[in-house]
Amino acid sequence: MQLIRGALDSTRDFLMSDFSEIKKAKALREITRSRSRLFVCVFTLPVYILALWALLNNGRDIIGFMFFYMCLYAIFAINMASKRCPDCGKQFFVKVFLLNVITKNCVHCSLPYD
Numbered sequence: 001m002q003l004i005r006g007a008l009d010s011t012r013d014f015l016m017s018d019f020s021e022i023k024k025a026k027a028l029r030e031i032t033r034s035r036s037r038l039f040v041c042v043f044t045l046p047v048y049i050l051a052l053w054a055l056l057n058n059g060r061d062i063i064g065f066m067f068f069y070m071c072l073y074a075i076f077a078i079n080m081a082s083k084r085c086p087d088c089g090k091q092f093f094v095k096v097f098l099l100n101v102i103t104k105n106c107v108h109c110s111l112p113y114d
């Protein structure tokens with residue numbers, strides 16, 4: 001009986017550690033995606049500026065276009081800032097107040113995400 005209980009406990013511990021590793025990998029993948037989304041916005045900034053230039057040259061209204069782009073940027077930035085480190089539980093990219101977009105590690109415990 002003691003042997004069976006020990007085997008069950010070790011199996012449960014193995015499964016739980018495997019489950020937590022899967023959960024951690026999933027969280028790190030989400031962190032990578034949130035950073036990629038924000039970078040898409042940053043890298044499309046020249047396209048945005050050219051589109052604004054074209055709209056202004058044609059005498060069209062730019063308020064809706066600007067509002068859409070700024071909202072998209074804000075949503076992606078808030079999403080990135082809200083990501084939590086799976087190890088320490090603190091914000092992955094925010095140490096004090098500002099969003100650190102160039103780091104590849106947690107700003108608190110240095111856990112790498114790739």
Ligand SMILES: [Zn+2]
Pocket residue numbers: 085086087088089090106107108109110111
């Ligand atoms: Zn951390």
